[in-house]
Amino acid sequence: MNINVNGESHNVPENCSAKALVEMLNMQNDKIAMEVNREIVPRSQYDVFTLNENDQIEIVRAIGGG
């Protein structure tokens, strides 16, 4: 199924979990936060949170800024 991650379209398996997505993106060791359809999914729930077709996902991190 197609989902949108950080403005880009991605194809992922049906019933893909947030955890699986993070691993697919090789971010499992990074300090990140995730929003799915504008709702934050806590890190503790990545393994039980299932993604759906056309979900709009934002994954953010901390970078240098003033």
Add this chain to the structure above:
Amino acid sequence: MNDSFTVAGKTYQSRLLVGTGKYKDMYQTKAAVEASGAEIVTVAIRRTNLGQNPGEANLLDTLPADKYTYLPNTAGCYNADDAVRTCRLARELLDGHNLVKLEVLGDEKTLLPNVAQTYLAAETLIKEDFDVMVYTNDDPIAAKRFEEMGCVAVMPLAAPIGSGLGIQNPYNILTIIENANVPILVDAGVGTASDAALAMELGCDGILMNTAIAGAKDPVLMASAMKKATEAGREAFLAGRIPRKRYASASSPVDGLFF
């Protein structure tokens, strides 16, 4: 003399807070931040790069949590909703850390704050138990309102972000300080060491800067200068300066003149 300052229930020795943006690389970021002596550092919240090189240096590893207090900012937000959304993501990212720097901008050219939207964002964030350090203009009325809403610190700008113009409105900053019951930190527009010293001489509790250090020809040296300037300005404030006088007042006695 213990001259620490406390904000959001935590006490710090350094009154200089620094941003982490605009540096050449992580090595320079780390060296400059260390030279500044800062304990609180601002960070920005942005999308991860999906094709990211896994070996790429990471800001939070460069400036570890056991040494620094992070102050995630809402830079780039032009409305309250985006600012609130950014803070919520920052808190999730930083494991429940409640301290945030709220900034809601009004204009791309001046980066001056949209104070009306900032009020709205502050109200929501405070209800959600964030500890809000709020970037605002040098309007004493706005500053007081932010304090009364429950912001843990108010941060009036010296001049536009990155402008290096230094304090444009010292009397307004002074009025804000005199009327405040929360820490007042000058944030934005500092250019060089004397600007930092001046802010502290006015009685600010602290000062926050990014471009003044990162944009200097020698950022690490400027960071050191800023550390000293912040300390010097603070000591001068505590020491109680002489008044400004219209006419001279001789430093040597007149008695005992031999001509």
